Amino acid sequence: MMRMTVLASGSKGNSTVISSSRTRVLVDAGLSCRELLRRMALAGEDPSTLDAILITHEHQDHIAGLGVLARRLRIPVFFTEPTHRAWVRMLTPRTTMSYAKWLDHVQREKEARAQSVASTPAHDPAVEAASIAHISAEAAALDATLNPTAVIAVDEDAEDPDAALCDPETPQAARQKADPTHLPAVEYFHAGANFCIGDIAITPFTIPHDAADPCGFVFESEGIRMALATDLGYMPPNVKAALKRIDVLLLESNHDLEMLKDGPYPWSVKQRVLSRVGHLSNHATAEFLQKDYDGTAAWIVLGHLSESNNAPELARLAAEQALANHPTLLGNRILLADQATPLEPICL
Template identity: 40%
Template sequence: MSVRICVLGSGSRGNSTWLRTEKTRLLVDAGFGRKAAAARLSVADERLDGCDAILVSHEHQDHISGLRSLALRLKVPIYISAATRDAIRWDPRITAFEAFTAGETFTIGDVEIHPFSVPHDAADPVAFTFEAEGIRVGVVTDLGYIPEVVKQRVRGCHCLVFESNHDLDMLKVGPYPWFVKQRVMSRHGHLSNYATAAFLGEDYDGAAQVLVLAHLSETNNHPEIVRLSATEALTRRAAGAFEFDIRRDVGPQGQANLRAKGYRSELYLAGQDVPTPLFQF
């Protein structure tokens, strides 16, 4: 019995996460087409065939650009909120939809899924927690700030995928037009490294065995800045309460490892072009 999670890729050019139990296979968002998704899954020795459903968090292109090809090939239901469905122009051949409502739990196979609203500039954006076989997983990206519902929903996660989108200084002096910068920095934009570090240092419960920071901007962020910011926040949180051992640049994703209170938590960065390792619980 196991739960397996792999972030196939995360960033402005595409987002998708694979979650598998012994009985159920789910694709969370569809930012990569069928061939690209299958290729990324093969790196983790997983197969796209046999996928049971696709879940859509919101209608922005980096989360749905591969949805058409995936839906037509896999012929599986698309779980999506009514407002998000209405915001997308659909191929008429795609008809298998299952509606969900933010705040209401539903199940697919042996996985219990709880969508909850997040502040982002989309029709009805949500993040998700998943529970199966006693394992809890959170996938939380695309939000401008961290409301109380997010803090509550991610407590107790064994694996947490969480946004750390941009460095504020890089964004301010970067090439984006000012109106785009305002959108990214707004309360319905994306989380900065500073905001994510504040969460990790003040509100994060530290329960996750695996913490994956995701949706890093390729233009307005740098992996080393994200690692340093998150590691410093976690270290401050642990100081005086736990024994910890941090090692940097371990493995292809450059993860840092934090050992605290007898267990080991691994910090990974989800990249745009290479999937994370397949995390198994």
């Protein structure tokens, strides 16, 4: 038997448990540790039986509770190496300064140099070397100020006020607090290369999304195949090929095109969502189901629905209309994954 339990799906957090009779894997940890444990309890999933955490990509709605949960459960985390490196960079504090502070810093440096030059004979090599060093320091400060990747710092306790529930105060936990990137164990995989966790065979495939190395997955055990494909801007050939002969399919249906265009997001965000590294619309998902889907899934779960730019009824209607054009596919059952509550487990 295999089981898929969607704990949460949406822009505020994503997490799904994939289980065989002997192995349990948590795919993404996009909620706080406390909330993930609460969702698992609601869904009848025992967190102590999890064997690993598997990460699709490093965006916050997929990794928010990762470090705390992995340390709490003392289980390995599976990433691609670029995704792991991106996650570490996100959690590594960098010093920066505002533009006003930088201007003040430059002015003070100029005044100090002027005083130094006034009190030192002309053409003193030491003064010239010091001047060059000051200019280099100013350039580095400006670079740090303008580099958006240099200002990301995450306080796990601030994000999860109940972190103590998940990270008991022990000498080890205290050491880990100083290093939020610490994990009990890390395993790397590569898109396109099969690997196993316990008795679950996993095929990761590259997806088009604006992350370091985003992946979707096909899980297979005991003759059952389940797939997870969300956070993709369009359906490239490799994804279409990966989603063949699937028994349970979790597929993105993020937004309604008209709701997104008329919605509250800034134009820059709308462009990002609509881009080829953004998210699938209801229309794009329906087009895949109508033209490229092979019809083998007993269940299709529509996930990552936008709360601002979609309505569950619209996502369901688009998918049902796509399947209605193929009478042989009408046996496919459609479910909608929710942001606020876990779905009932799907067992095959």
